[in-house]
Amino acid sequence: MDKVFETITTAYQSLWQIKDYGKTLEIVTPVATMNNMFVSVFITKRGDDYIATDGGWIDAGMYECEVEWKALVFKKIAAFYFDELNIMKTEAKSRTFYYKRINKLELLPNIVFDLANFINAIVSSSNIKFTADREEITFRKYARGFMIREFGNERFEYDKPLSENYPIKFNAIERNKDGVKLINFVSGSNSSYYANSLCRSNTNFQMVIPLHQAFNIKRTITLLDDRNISVINSPQVQTYYNYLMDNRTEENGVFLWSQRNNFANAI
Amino acid sequence: MGRIKINNELLRIMDDYNLFMSSCKNTVMPIFVTKEKPNHKTSLYKEQMLVSDKPFGDTLINCEIRDKNLLNYSFQILSDRLNNRVLARLDEGNGVHRNNIPDIPLAEQVVSTPHFHKYDSYGRFLAYKTDSLNSYNEKPLEIEEGFRIFCEEEMISSIDGSPSRIEIKEDGVLPFDYDNDPLAGISF
Numbered sequence: 036m037d038k039v040f041e042t043i044t045t046a047y048q049s050l051w052q053i054k055d056y057g058k059t060l061e062i063v064t065p066v067a068t069m070n071n072m073f074v075s076v077f078i079t080k081r082g083d084d085y086i087a088t089d090g091g092w093i094d095a096g097m098y099e100c101e102v103e104w105k106a107l108v109f110k111k112i113a114a115f116y117f118d119e120l121n122i123m124k125t126e127a128k129s130r131t132f133y134y135k136r137i138n139k140l141e142l143l144p145n146i147v148f149d150l151a152n153f154i155n156a157i158v159s160s161s162n163i164k165f166t167a168d169r170e171e172i173t174f175r176k177y178a179r180g181f182m183i184r185e186f187g188n189e190r191f192e193y194d195k196p197l198s199e200n201y202p203i204k205f206n207a208i209e210r211n212k213d214g215v216k217l218i219n220f221v222s223g224s225n226s227s228y229y230a231n232s233l234c235r236s237n238t239n240f241q242m243v244i245p246l247h248q249a250f251n252i253k254r255t256i257t258l259l260d261d262r263n264i265s266v267i268n269s270p271q272v273q274t275y276y277n278y279l280m281d282n283r284t285e286e287n288g289v290f291l292w293s294q295r296n297n298f299a300n301a302i
Numbered sequence: 303m304g305r306i307k308i309n310n311e312l313l314r315i316m317d318d319y320n321l322f323m324s325s326c327k328n329t330v331m332p333i334f335v336t337k338e339k340p341n342h343k344t345s346l347y348k349e350q351m352l353v354s355d356k357p358f359g360d361t362l363i364n365c366e367i368r369d370k371n372l373l374n375y376s377f378q379i380l381s382d383r384l385n386n387r388v389l390a391r392l393d394e395g396n397g398v399h400r401n402n403i404p405d406i407p408l409a410e411q412v413v414s415t416p417h418f419h420k421y422d423s424y425g426r427f428l429a430y431k432t433d434s435l436n437s438y439n440e441k442p443l444e445i446e447e448g449f450r451i452f453c454e455e456e457m458i459s460s461i462d463g464s465p466s467r468i469e470i471k472e473d474g475v476l477p478f479d480y481d482n483d484p485l486a487g488i489s490f
Contacts (some may be wrong), residue, residue, distance in 0.1 A: 049409035052398065054455040055441050057374070058483040061415065063398045071400040079485045086490045095369070097397050128369075134490050204483060265341065270465060280385045281310045 050085070061090070064151045067161040072098050078143070081136070082239070088134035089148040089154050095130055098158040099270050101225040109160065116156045120149045122296045133240035143182055145261075162227060171232050173205060174260045178292070182207060186301045191218075197250065203239050209302070214253035216302060217243070224259035226269035233275040254286050261291040311385055313425040318383075322358035323390065324457070325378075329353070329363050331460035332467035333449075344369055346472060352458065358385030363458065365449075365468065370393065372470065372481060373442040376387070376450045388427075391419040392452040394443050399429055416443045418455060440478060442482070445470065 050065035050073070057081040066074040077090040092098060103109050105290075116122070125132050133153065135146040179193050189208050196202040207218035219236035223229030239256045255281060261267060267276060283289050290298035311321060330447065333433045339347035349364035359381045368374040374395030380387040394416035401411045415431035416438055420429050434451050435443070443451070449468040459466055 037391060046407065046409040050412055052412065052414045053440050054415075056482045056484060059485045061410075061484075067400045067402075072400045073398040073400055075397065079483070081490050083390075088485070088490065090484060092397070099397075123490075125490055127486065132488060132490070136490060166397065204328055277311070 037109070041085045045281070058147050062147065064147070066155045067096055068100075068155055069162050070099055070238070072279075073085075074151045074154045075283035075289050076147050076154070078147070083144045084136045084139065084144070087138050087143065087150045088132050089196060091130045091132045092130065093131070093133065093154060093157055098154075099229065100158055100161045102157060104280070112160050113157060116153050120153045122153050127161050137229070145165070163216040163295055166226075168223050168228035168232070170260075171222045171228060174239050174292075175220050178206070178220040181295060181299075185230055197243060197246070201246065203242055205239065212253040215254060216254045216256065218256045218258060223266065224263075226266050226271040229260075229266045229269075230271040230275055233257075233272060233279065237279055252287065254302075256288045256290065256302065258292060258295070261293050308425040309384070309386075309421065309427065310425065311420055315383065316423070316425070318356075318358055319389065319421065321356040321385075322354055322361070322381075325354045325356035327352050327354040327361075327363075328461045329458060331462075331464050332469045333365060335365050335367060335468065335470045336473045338472075345469065346370055349361065349380070350477075353461075358389070361389075365444065367445070367470065370472065372445050373484070375445050375448065377425065377449060379456060382419065388419075389421070390456055392448060393417055393419070393453070394438075394448055397460075401429065413444045414439055416448060443488070 047065050050063075052063035052073075054061035055061070058078055062076045063079060064074045068074065075090065075092065077088050079086050079088075093102060102113075104113060121135065122133050123135060123136065133150070135145050135149055137143055163223060175194075175284045182191060193207055194204055195208055196204050199206070205217045206220045207216075209216040210216075217240065219239065221229070221232045222235050223232045236257055237270055240257075243250070243252060243255075246252065259267070266272060288301055292302065329350055333348055333350065335346050335348040336430045337347065339345040346367040347364065348483040349362050352361045352363040354361065362380045364378050364380060366377050366378075368376075376394075376396075377392045378392075381389050395474060396415060398412060398414050401413055403411070413431070416435050417429045417431050418435070419427055419429050432455060434454070446468060
């Protein structure tokens with residue numbers, strides 16, 4: 036047990052990084068967010084006071100997450116940390132800067148500590164899905180409406196499980212003598228929700244691969260909501276998007292909502 | 303989240319990727335960065351053709367300067383042969399990523415900026431530092447030097463033998479008033 040304390044503290048120590056911008060210092064802290072970014076706290080001076088700030092990074096999206104300040108549940112979380120840690124904010128360069136100020140150098144570590152914890156709390160919590168995403172529900176309605184107009188009411192069943200014994204749901208299922216077609220609709224109002232929707236769809240299709248023969252599953256199709264391209268291009272979504280595209284074949288089709296006529300023709 | 307993913311599409315064409323990456327590539331120099339990015343007005347952006355005698359689809363080199371801040375930028379090599387297009391990258395000025403791989407000791411999971419990204423033989427787009435970048439841990443790497451280092455690492459030179467150079471001047475705006483301080487002018 037001799038080396039235990041040293042091993043741990045040496046590792047933590049090496050996580051500290053510094054970037055010197057002259058009048059401002061960027062301190063990269065050992066605190067990492069749940070989406071794998073280390074928290075940076077910027078230090079500068081205003082008069083005789085030290086300022087520790089997030090540098091506007093939360094608002095600028097530098098932590099690769101979208102913070103829904105207005106969502107009711109998230110509002111409470113944000114307000115809690117904001118008040119508990121006595122954080123202040125200011126607006127500049129069309130974004131919000133979160134900060135604390137202190138006069139004595141020996142108390143500077145205290146405010147760095149608080150800022151690092153605040154940034155981590157906000158960024159990590161913003162990765163939690165607090166409510167079902169309205170956007171996904173609405174897109175499902177549009178997609179279903181489109182399919183009913185194209186194909187009538189009888190051809191597909193919607194949001195049903197594959198079978199009683201396999202309660203994995205798909206947004207649309209066609210069953211006829213030629214086999215079974217499974218279709219999923221993917222959407223989300225931000226990158227977290229969209230990534231979640233896509234991941235769920237990918238996973239559900241993956242889970243039924245061993246059942247293809249037993250259920251005569253001939254095709255799986257993913258219909259992607261591409262009305263907001265920047266969401267699809269975000270790092271969080273790209274992971275699952277790349278997986279989807281890598282596994283695309285004749286039988287495992289992928290279509291964009293903007294080209295839904297191609298989608299309709301394909302089925 | 304967290305696990306480094308494998309690009310299976312690239313694994314299938316790994317030999318071509320490696321041939322291209324180790325070949326001599328050329329583009330028109332200097333690269334002039336003057337316009338805002340179309341869907342991202344706070345960034346300056348330029349992309350142009352990159353050629354090689356070991357081609358890998360249609361390849362491009364691009365430069366993005368985020369927030370019009372000369373110390374917050376990326377250079378990339380792109381190809382239409384890959385779905386997510388990016389073959390290699392140099393980043394400076396943005397956040398420090400954590401390579402959250404369970405087998406890697408905590409201290410080694412930090413990849414500070416500036417760093418390169420490239421695909422390894424397992425198809426993972428890993429961040430890494432080279433000797434030329436290690437001296438820029440504590441002070442930012444200025445964009446002109448960053449461009450030279452990028453060109454050196456990726457073997458990119460001028461089509462006509464002139465020096466590898468980048469010139470940044472936003473259209474219709476006076477030359478950059480160069481202030482390193484990311485918090486300049488903000489009252490707290």
